[in-house]
Amino acid sequence: MSEAEKQPFFTPQRRRIAIVTGVVIAVLLGTFVVLQAIVADKVPAGTTVLGKDISHLSSTEATTVIEQAFQASLTQPITVQAEDQSAQVTAQELGIELDAQELVSSLTGFTLNPARLWHNFFGGQAVELSPKMAPQARDDAMRKLSAELDREPTNAAVNFADTTANVTPSSPGITVQVEGTSDAVVRAWSMGAATVEAVYESVTPEVATAQAEEAAETARKLVEAPLTFEAADQSGSLEGKEIAAVTTFDVENGALKMNTDWEKLAAVLGSKVAQWAQPAKDAKIYIKDSKPVIEPSAQGVGVVGDKLAAAVEAALASPERTATLELSVTKPALTTEQANQLGIKEIVSEFSTPHNSNRDRNANLALGMKNISNVLIKPGEEFSLEKALGPVTAEAGFRSSGVLVQGRHEQALGGGLSQVCVTTLNAAFFAGYDITEHKPHSRYFNRYPMGRECTLWTGVHDLKFTNNTPYGMMFQGWLSGGRVHVRVWSTKYWNVETTTSGKMGITPAKVVHNPNANCHAYPPGNAGFSVRVTRKTTHGDKTGKPINWSWRYQPDNGVVCDKDKLEKPEG
Incomplete structure (x- = not known):
């Protein structure tokens, strides 16, 4: 056995070092415990609740400040924004409830967690609250908020002004997400913020501006110059403004469709050419000289909508914007045969x-x-x-x-x-x-x-x-x-x-x-x-x-x- 091995472990020198170290640790632990005890009833520095600084306040003081801040915050409007839309809501309308004592208890009290001591001396933070809410009040408030912020998408549209086809651009809609917006409003309220951005989805319109521009271009070709029609050795024309007056642009099955009232347009054309508008004559029954008399019916000739539509399509395909119009035979409502029957x-x-x-x-x-x-x-x-x-x-x-x-x-x-x-x-x-x-x-x-x-x-x-x-x-x-x-x-x-x-x-x-x-x-x-x-x-x-x-x-x-x-x- 060597001389070193023969020496005892706790030598006087080592014993002194151990004792000093133990004393230092004990002092530090004691100091830590004492400091924790001192700050146990104090709110950490830099702590804010509802926008109010409660740093270093006692539990009782902090509870009072929070309760006062809570009461004041209940009626303070919070502006909720969604693009260019905005609406206001209050904590009271949301049915928010807050237990100030419970909140302060979570910020104070004796603990051996060194983080508490660190925050107490070197700064806390703004406390984000998770308050309780009355379900019915919350639902009612969010329903009202959504109604004010929600916006239906606007389809692009085409309208005639005389013979000018004007396009109104589309715009997206807004649908507020209730849960996300509710959480965002509560966070803003707990931080004392006056405004908050809503959580929402953008809703795409069925008819985009590009589709409307395409429809408008088709419409412009329809009305840019008169259309001429020929039938029964006669000719007649329709002016662009006459066509525009009976043409609308409607959304059908998610698409923009140009609709022309061909029957009205047929009546306009018929009024210009008498030979194209010979109405049918109904059989007439009447008593004359104490005997029934039947005046015979007669067929008529006229312009009907579907055939005019076909003629318009043909005229548009013609460089001269001219087409042959097929006239239709119109039947009387009461024929001679029916009158006799x-x-x-x-x-x-x-x-x-x-x-x-x-x-x-x-x-x-x-x-x-x-x-x-x-x-x-x-x-x-x-x-x-x-x-x-x-x-x-x-x-x-x-x-x-x-x-x-x-x-x-x-x-x-x-x-x-x-x-x-x-x-x-x-x-x-x-x-x-x-x-x-x-x-x-x-x-x-x-x-x-x-x-x-x-x-x-x-x-x-x-x-x-x-x-x-x-x-x-x-x-x-x-x-x-x-x-x-x-x-x-x-x-x-x-x-x-x-x-x-x-x-x-x-x-x-x-x-x-x-x-x-x-x-x-x-x-x-x-x-x-x-x-x-x-x-x-x-x-x-x-x-x-x-x-x-x-x-x-x-x-x-x-x-x-x-x-x-x-x-x-x-x-």
């Missing part, structure tokens, strides 16, 4: 009612008969007396005459037209047509059949029926021999059986006194009563809709005017 050939039913000799009333009756005559009602169509008569106005030739208004005898424009209603109703009734609307009078008039009559008042009471036969029908109406006559011309289809009861529950008319200044006296008229009318229609084994009408007439009370009993006003 309607079967308006015989009198199916006829009815008449007596009328008084009163100039104004007779004028209204005559005009009413004229207006309902020769009105064609095809199978399945509905007749409206109000529509057939037209406006009941003085300009239309109607006069004022006697009417019954809420049981009172008065004067009104069109007085007497109820007799047109009654006579027409009965003619239709005995022809077997389905009566779909009618309103009997409230008082009974002797000149009309009980329970089988009607009143007419524009916009209130009308007479309507449906032609429930396979044949057309029309009325012939006239005045003669002190009676109003209405015939139904068609082909007989229905066999009609009808009954009318006697008067039931008769209530005599009486005299009532009226003290009003505008009172009109008249004697008592007919008694009130109830009546029932039935109708059965058959055609071979087929049965039509039955009629079972019941009506109660009120007594036509007389009126005595007691104008001398008018009450005097107080005063």
